[in-house]
Amino acid sequence: MDLQLTDRTAFVAGASKGLGYATACALAAEGCRVAVCSRNETRITEAAAAIADATDQPPEAVVPVVCDVTDEAAVAHAIETTVAQFGALHVLVTNAGGPPAGTATSVGPDAWPAALKLNLLSTIALCRHATPHLQAAAAEDDGHARIIMIASAAAKEPIPRLALSNTARAGVLGYMKSLAADLGPAGITVNAVLPGYTRTERLNDLADSTRAGTGQTREAVFAGWAENNALKRIGAPAEFAATVAFLAGRPAGYITGTAVPIDGGRTKHLL
Numbered sequence: 403m404d405l406q407l408t409d410r411t412a413f414v415a416g417a418s419k420g421l422g423y424a425t426a427c428a429l430a431a432e433g434c435r436v437a438v439c440s441r442n443e444t445r446i447t448e449a450a451a452a453i454a455d456a457t458d459q460p461p462e463a464v465v466p467v468v469c470d471v472t473d474e475a476a477v478a479h480a481i482e483t484t485v486a487q488f489g490a491l492h493v494l495v496t497n498a499g500g501p502p503a504g505t506a507t508s509v510g511p512d513a514w515p516a517a518l519k520l521n522l523l524s525t526i527a528l529c530r531h532a533t534p535h536l537q538a539a540a541a542e543d544d545g546h547a548r549i550i551m552i553a554s555a556a557a558k559e560p561i562p563r564l565a566l567s568n569t570a571r572a573g574v575l576g577y578m579k580s581l582a583a584d585l586g587p588a589g590i591t592v593n594a595v596l597p598g599y600t601r602t603e604r605l606n607d608l609a610d611s612t613r614a615g616t617g618q619t620r621e622a623v624f625a626g627w628a629e630n631n632a633l634k635r636i637g638a639p640a641e642f643a644a645t646v647a648f649l650a651g652r653p654a655g656y657i658t659g660t661a662v663p664i665d666g667g668r669t670k671h672l673l
């Protein structure tokens with residue numbers, strides 16, 4: 403299937419590693435020009451070069467942008483820089499790191515606003531600053547504009563000991579659904595993707611915090627998580643990224659306002 407992403411332009415947040423990195427790779431492999439952002443100049447510069455190399459794209463097609471997505475002024479600057487460099491913006495993928503683990507009663511008072519800033523308000527800031535450019539892209543003759551929010555399977559089925567994530571991700575879905583209604587008439591699709599357990603550094607960190615003091619190995623923690631999935635395994639970032647690339651492509655133009663679990667069958671509810 404041709405996703406018709408050749409010479410389209412995308413901004414992928416939180417892309418120096420993990421799910422954002424894999425997503426940028428998948429988009430670049432489809433011929434999309436991609437701006438990748440993270441907080442650290444060395445990490446994001448190396449990631450951009452590695453993505454271009456891995457996907458046979460010229461270096462100028464994968465641009466590193468230093469941006470902390472919790473800083474709204476930095477987000478505004480990053481989006482403007484991308485549009486100035488590429489001339490347009492067709493696809494926005496929102497993402498950031500995950501908040502620390504903890505139960506609802508154990509996390510401290512400062513952790514709540516920090517988590518909402520990291521995972522909810524950053525999503526809103528990215529969308530707010532990208533929207534005028536996406537509207538312009540959608541209004542072109544061959545209009546094509548997409549927003550994809552990376553959230554978590556926790557948004558649909560809360561994960562034990564991840565109270566901060568459970569709370570912030572539910573907010574992302576409420577915002578996603580509201581924005582999809584607002585931007586639908588302009589032809590812009592807005593969706594969320596909900597990763598389940600997928601092998602990244604974030605998952606290693608969560609496994610280490612889960613096994614602390616138990617004597618369990620990291621792989622034993624992974625095995626326990628995998629057992630709870632229909633597919634009985636942990637996912638690969640490339641499997642996650644393939645779905646994001648599909649949603650970013652033109653053939654997905656009639657899908658909006660949805661939250662797609664990419665979780666090996668972890669979520670057990672019917673709807």
Ligand SMILES: NC(=O)c1ccc[n+]([C@@H]2O[C@H](COP(=O)([O-])OP(=O)(O)OC[C@H]3O[C@@H](n4cnc5c(N)ncnc54)[C@H](OP(=O)(O)O)[C@@H]3O)[C@@H](O)[C@H]2O)c1
Nearest residue numbers: 416418419420421440441470471499500554599600602604
């Ligand atoms: N992996 C999973 O199994 C899983 C499951 C459910 C949900 N999720 C969620 O999906 C998201 C991505 O997960 P992941 O596993 O890819 O995480 P990860 O391996 O920790 O990668 C996070 C990425 O985001 C960047 N980042 C972190 N904070 C940022 C900020 N404030 N501004 C800009 N960039 C920032 C990091 O780069 P720098 O450090 O260079 O800034 C890195 O590139 C997270 O929110 C995570 O909680 C993951």
